[in-house]
Amino acid sequence: MSGPVSFWQGTGEVAVAVRQERAVRTREMILEAAAEVFDESGYAGASIMRIMERAETTQGAIYFHFKSKEDLARAVIMYQAARLYGMPQEARGLQQLIDLTFYLAHELQRNVVLRAGVRLAVEQSESGLAEYSIYQEWIECFRAELSVARAQGELRPEADEDAFAAVLVAGFTGSQVMSQIASGRADLPDRITRLWRCLMPGIAAADMGERLVLDPQRGREWAC
Amino acid sequence: MSGPVSFWQGTGEVAVAVRQERAVRTREMILEAAAEVFDESGYAGASIMRIMERAETTQGAIYFHFKSKEDLARAVIMYQAARLYGMPQEARGLQQLIDLTFYLAHELQRNVVLRAGVRLAVEQSESGLAEYSIYQEWIECFRAELSVARAQGELRPEADEDAFAAVLVAGFTGSQVMSQIASGRADLPDRITRLWRCLMPGIAAADMGERLVLDPQRGREWAC
Structure with a gap:
């Protein structure tokens, strides 16, 4: 019985790892899209909507990773280093x-x-x-x-x-x-x-x- | 007849001078109000409406002296020196x-x-x-x-x-x-x-x- 159990365990771990890796990639894509928009238009000129379109992601995904535009700007400042x-x-x-x-x-x-x-x-x-x-x-x-x-x-x-x-x-x-x-x-x-x-x-x-x-x-x- | 004519001419010149001086003062008041608003809120955060309220003047007076917010910002940059x-x-x-x-x-x-x-x-x-x-x-x-x-x-x-x-x-x-x-x-x-x-x-x-x-x-x- 150990075969199938460890098979399922393994798959579960892989699935979690895939989801985590996807979350990291999504976060990076959002940060890079935000950087492009901030670089072009500055803080005041940038909107979550434009960053969302540029990152080709959803508003939900952005707010999952970042609380606000201010939070996103702070993350871009830190990310660059x-x-x-x-x-x-x-x-x-x-x-x-x-x-x-x-x-x-x-x-x-x-x-x-x-x-x-x-x-x-x-x-x-x-x-x-x-x-x-x-x-x-x-x-x-x-x-x-x-x-x-x-x-x-x-x-x-x-x-x-x-x-x-x-x-x-x-x-x-x-x-x-x-x-x-x-x-x-x-x-x-x-x-x-x-x-x-x-x-x-x-x-x-x-x-x-x-x-x-x-x-x-x-x-x-x-x-x- | 020269008396009344020169009297009227004189009054006219004074009236023009008063108007010109008032225009200069209004322009300065607008520039100073604009400077306060730009200093507080930056370019993107400033609006002609807020500058108008701060200067206690009319939109007409602002647009008489300045074409646009950009024109006003350029004037503030130059005015400071x-x-x-x-x-x-x-x-x-x-x-x-x-x-x-x-x-x-x-x-x-x-x-x-x-x-x-x-x-x-x-x-x-x-x-x-x-x-x-x-x-x-x-x-x-x-x-x-x-x-x-x-x-x-x-x-x-x-x-x-x-x-x-x-x-x-x-x-x-x-x-x-x-x-x-x-x-x-x-x-x-x-x-x-x-x-x-x-x-x-x-x-x-x-x-x-x-x-x-x-x-x-x-x-x-x-x-x-």
């Missing part, structure tokens, strides 16, 4: 910090989920989200590279890593806002190059100058 | 550039027209304005101080004034976006201090370091 597959997992210091900013510049040009997350983060007074955590995450990510850089003797003795990490996020954020308006983000890698030229003397040890490469192509190599 | 009465007219170099950024940080905390203009400029993908000119104006304003600074020998020989002016606008823009979310702009002067600490080594000549003062209070003195 998790989607940067190409990003190195381990901090390696100042050159990797530079390469990371170029990687983000390229990803913003082609990754709609990152773009929507950044747009929602910048325009969040529109949505009333007041979600600082996305900035905090980037500050901590940049800060980790600076800690490794400090240990490797790459930083100026008087440089303040905490201040610099937040200033770099601010400089990147402002650059991407301006680049979006000026050129639809086409000139973002050039703006990031100029940002680094202005910031480098304040962070890099005197002998690092010639060893560090400001090459927008390096970030492109990590692309998904 | 003209309203910075306290700002010095003449470029004086690096210290004045520093003081200017602190002045703007304080003005953003209390000047609703500047705040609305900046919000509309940052969130302009929301409104479809694509108005880069406000960033260009600030770049040129900062650039003028840098030219004077260069002439006075205050800059590093290798510093690039054009790049630095745009990077400073980007750093300020990103700082104010992050400060707005983190603290309702209460910590903006501190963020600008840290921005300058990171940027200073890349722009100021070696012997300038001790002569330049990073004092958020200095900008406050210019306040309207």
Whole structure:
């Protein structure tokens, strides 16, 4: 009798696993459709109805996964960081910090989920989200590279890593806002190059100058 | 007969002048009411009806002065720069550039027209304005101080004034976006201090370091 029982048990487990996997896929499809709509129209211009049509799903499925448009916007902001597959997992210091900013510049040009997350983060007074955590995450990510850089003797003795990490996020954020308006983000890698030229003397040890490469192509190599 | 004629002519001129002055005042009242509503609710959340109620004027008066909500938003973006009465007219170099950024940080905390203009400029993908000119104006304003600074020998020989002016606008823009979310702009002067600490080594000549003062209070003195 053990055969049929375990057969049914097995089928039940498979069915549950299939349903769970389908729920995960549906959630991702909704998030990606929401990202496209938020990227195109901003928070105020997006509606659950348009997201539903774009995701080719039902209103019930959307509300099963997300309580409200605000909840969906918050999920898109959080989802984008998790989607940067190409990003190195381990901090390696100042050159990797530079390469990371170029990687983000390229990803913003082609990754709609990152773009929507950044747009929602910048325009969040529109949505009333007041979600600082996305900035905090980037500050901590940049800060980790600076800690490794400090240990490797790459930083100026008087440089303040905490201040610099937040200033770099601010400089990147402002650059991407301006680049979006000026050129639809086409000139973002050039703006990031100029940002680094202005910031480098304040962070890099005197002998690092010639060893560090400001090459927008390096970030492109990590692309998904 | 010349008496009565010139009397009537005179009265007519006065009447025209009064009407013109009233039109200018009405336009300003509409712009200030629009700034309040855009500051509170963003572009998408603002309606001509709410602006009309806030300005205590008629729909006819609004459409006499402005073609559309988009036209009104563009006027608010442009109006804010003209309203910075306290700002010095003449470029004086690096210290004045520093003081200017602190002045703007304080003005953003209390000047609703500047705040609305900046919000509309940052969130302009929301409104479809694509108005880069406000960033260009600030770049040129900062650039003028840098030219004077260069002439006075205050800059590093290798510093690039054009790049630095745009990077400073980007750093300020990103700082104010992050400060707005983190603290309702209460910590903006501190963020600008840290921005300058990171940027200073890349722009100021070696012997300038001790002569330049990073004092958020200095900008406050210019306040309207």
